[in-house]
Amino acid sequence: MQQLPRRRVQRQQVERQAEMTVIVRTIVRALLPTLLAFGIYIVTYGHLTPGGGFQGGMIIVGTVMSFYLAYGYNIVRQFHEEDLDLAEHIGALSYLFTGLLGVVAGTWFLTNIIRGGTPGTLLSGGIILVLNFVVGLKVASGTLLVLLILLESLQKGE
Amino acid sequence: MFAINFIAAIVLFLLGTYGVITNRNVVRIMLNLGLMESSTYLFLIALGYRAGGTAPIFYESKIVPGVTPAVDPIVQALALTSIVIGVVTLAMALSLIIHLARHYRTLDARRIRDLRG
């Protein structure tokens, strides 16, 4: 009975030590909309400027991970494993169905069936625009799932 | 002095090899493996350079495709794919390292060698 209050105090101290200073926490909280908008911009304009699905997905993962670094593990506990798994499977199947649209239209698998549009505007590029979103969703949810699983298996017991 | 890119890639590769051979901590071995992969990305992109060429992004109207010389775009797409494969390899290796650390209770590469039942 004498050991029980001491262990609880030690656990609280470890959890407070996982947070960073108030400057880092405020800056990360203030920069969240900018970083998310930047990641979605890189995914969306992937057919015009350098970028695309893979790069934008990694930027979104970097945003969430900077929240983990600033606040500790408790703030990324809200991501459920099943939701991220479902999002990744939706992304993978959407890629397949976008390719099957070409077979339905009469030509081969994964041909560019959306024609028209002037080069340089947002609604150009045909199938590249759709595939950028699909691959961005897939990469972001998959990498986030892997990182959260590895982090959860390393936490000390309660 | 364009050859400095190739020499830097070779030096990074040799540093990574030295780190993989010499280190005892398993996590440091994985980090040095990542360094070797980064040297191959640098080597690949340096292979595609053409003198006086620009980036293969024709967003501005001053750059006309076919007339303005541009560097090799295929090598950049290959490097993009390789980066994703490197990330995947690192994720699988880290989960295996977690299993190793729980079972052997050490991260020393020279002690993880006996076959325990």
Next chain:
Amino acid sequence: MYVFRGILLLLTLWFLAVALLLAFGESKSTGGPLGGVAQVYNAQTVAETTSTNVVAAINFDWRAYDTIGEASILLTAVTGVTALMRRYIERRRETGAT
């Protein structure tokens, strides 16, 4: 004994350095124009696919099969990590300790 290991390490690194420098010496010169498929991609991407990013068009339009293979690699890796860590996650969710 450790001196022997050190000399062996240095010999290995020296051999690797010489081999890599010889391999680099045979690469193509940077003076001439691009040849082969890269010239075709640079010249015809904006006209055919109406996208101005040639690297993204190579990844998603000219060679979209390779990108579907890469997406399946990502899927396999996530499945593999989930399968390896399944025991720890379930035990932690049940009892609170691993």
